[in-house]
Amino acid sequence: MYTRRALVALGHSPVWQRPFYDMNARIGETQQGAHDLISSLVKMARNVHCAFHELFPAVPEPIKAFDEKKARIAKYARGRG
Numbered sequence: 001m002y003t004r005r006a007l008v009a010l011g012h013s014p015v016w017q018r019p020f021y022d023m024n025a026r027i028g029e030t031q032q033g034a035h036d037l038i039s040s041l042v043k044m045a046r047n048v049h050c051a052f053h054e055l056f057p058a059v060p061e062p063i064k065a066f067d068e069k070k071a072r073i074a075k076y077a078r079g080r081g
Contacts (some may be wrong), residue, residue, distance in 0.1 A: 029037070048055075
C-alpha cells in the first residue's frame, strides 16, 4: 500500500482535490436497467406507505393533542375575525 506522499509523487491527487467530472462517477446503467430500478423503488415506497401503521402502530396521545391544538387555533381565528 502506498503512502500519501508516494501517491502524490506518482501524480495521484486525493479524491477531495479532484474536480467532480474527474471522479469517474458515471453510472454505467442501461435505460432499461434505470427504469427497472426506479419501478422497484416505487414499489418499495408504496409498500412501506401502505403498511406503515402495521410496522409502527399509531399512538393516540399525539393525535389527540394535535386535534385539540387545531381546535384552539380555529377558535382563536374565529374570535379575531
